[in-house]
Amino acid sequence: MPVNPDLKKRGAKINAILAREYPEAACSLNYAEPYQLLVATILAAQCTDERVNMVTPAFFAEFPDANALAGAAASRVEELIKCTGFFRNKAKSLLGMAQTLVGDFGGKTPRTMEQLLRLRGVGRKTANVILGNCCGVPGIIVDTHCQRLSKRLGLAAAETPEKIELELMEVIPRKEWTLFSHRLVFHGRRVCRARKPCCEKCAVSALCDYFRQFQPKPHRLPATRKKARP
Numbered sequence: 001m002p003v004n005p006d007l008k009k010r011g012a013k014i015n016a017i018l019a020r021e022y023p024e025a026a027c028s029l030n031y032a033e034p035y036q037l038l039v040a041t042i043l044a045a046q047c048t049d050e051r052v053n054m055v056t057p058a059f060f061a062e063f064p065d066a067n068a069l070a071g072a073a074a075s076r077v078e079e080l081i082k083c084t085g086f087f088r089n090k091a092k093s094l095l096g097m098a099q100t101l102v103g104d105f106g107g108k109t110p111r112t113m114e115q116l117l118r119l120r121g122v123g124r125k126t127a128n129v130i131l132g133n134c135c136g137v138p139g140i141i142v143d144t145h146c147q148r149l150s151k152r153l154g155l156a157a158a159e160t161p162e163k164i165e166l167e168l169m170e171v172i173p174r175k176e177w178t179l180f181s182h183r184l185v186f187h188g189r190r191v192c193r194a195r196k197p198c199c200e201k202c203a204v205s206a207l208c209d210y211f212r213q214f215q216p217k218p219h220r221l222p223a224t225r226k227k228a229r230p
Contacts, residue, residue, distance in 0.1 A: 003170040011155050011171030014204050018183040021203050025182040027133050030056060034109035034134040035066055035101075038119075041126045042093050047084040055084055066107045069098035093121025111135045124162060132178030140165045140172070141181035145188030152192060154209030 018025075028049040031037035039059065043052045059080050063069040069077075077091040084090065097119045101107055109130065110116050116127035128139030140146070142161040146168075150156040156167040172180050191198050197210070205211040 007155070008171050010207055011168075012173060014153060014155070014207050015172055015176050015180050015183070017204050017207075018187055019176075019179070022183050022186040025179060025186045027129070027182060028185065029053065034130055036060055037134060038097065038109055038122070038126070038130055039069075039094060041129045042097065042121045043081055043084045043090060045090070046086055051084060055081055063098075066098045066101035066109075069094060070102045072098075090121070096120030097122065109134070111137075113139075124165065128165075128178070128181075132181070138174055138177035139181075140168045140177045142168075143181075143185065144194075145185045146181055148194060149184045149188050149192050152197070152208060152210035153204065 027037070029037060029040040029044060030053045031040055036056065040052050040056050043055065062076075062080065063072060072095065074091050074095060077094055078087050081087050081090055081094075100119050101109065104118070105115070110118075111131070111134075113124070113127050113131065116122050116130060117124070125142055128141045131137035132139045132141065142165045147161065147164060150164055150168055155171050156164045158164045158167055168180075169177065187202075187204075188194075191202050199205050199208075199211050199215055202208065202211070205215075
């Protein structure tokens with residue numbers, strides 16, 4: 001189904017405004033190469049980037065590459081990542097991911113969506129993080145901020161991350177997909193918060209469906225009647 005041209009124009013305008021608002025927008029996870037970003041993104045599920053960044057230096061000191069991680073004891077991995085939450089499942093994902101990297105890709109992080117999705121713990125969101133930040137392949141990263149803001153702004157109506165990704169790919173210029181995703185994260189953390197968005201501080205409120213629908217209208221005092229002259 002063809003996308004409304006007006007929606008594409010609005011998406012481009014919103015992206016341009018957010019680009020001016022957040023010129024520093026970038027991935028919030030600390031990493032030096034693709035393997036490190038892959039690990040950090042898996043750890044970031046249901047956890048803040050700040051906490052992940054506190055954990056990864058010690059993790060990478062002990063497991064600097066996929067070969068080192070592939071042979072690690074699960075108990076040791078769990079111990080290092082425990083404070084990120086869901087640590088047992090994450091440890092299984094990290095070990096399975098590393099073993100596939102070593103067994104199928106010579107220890108190197110693959111550079112295509114199809115190959116990345118073969119890794120344990122890697123879905124489209126994680127794959128787009130790697131492709132967009134390490135491989136120069138633009139991708140829409142549908143995290144919680146992206147889901148919330150894309151609906152509030154009226155750029156996507158779907159309920160699942162996969163369908164939201166497809167909708168945003170149609171309304172945001174392709175070369176901007178990765179940076180647009182980072183800009184949404186910055187805007188979601190600073191202004192368009194989950195519980196109480198700061199619409200009065202929002203640079204894109206004039207283009208936002210949520211603002212038009214839910215913001216209270218200015219209160220108008222009733223007109224006073226002029227007294228008739230005797």
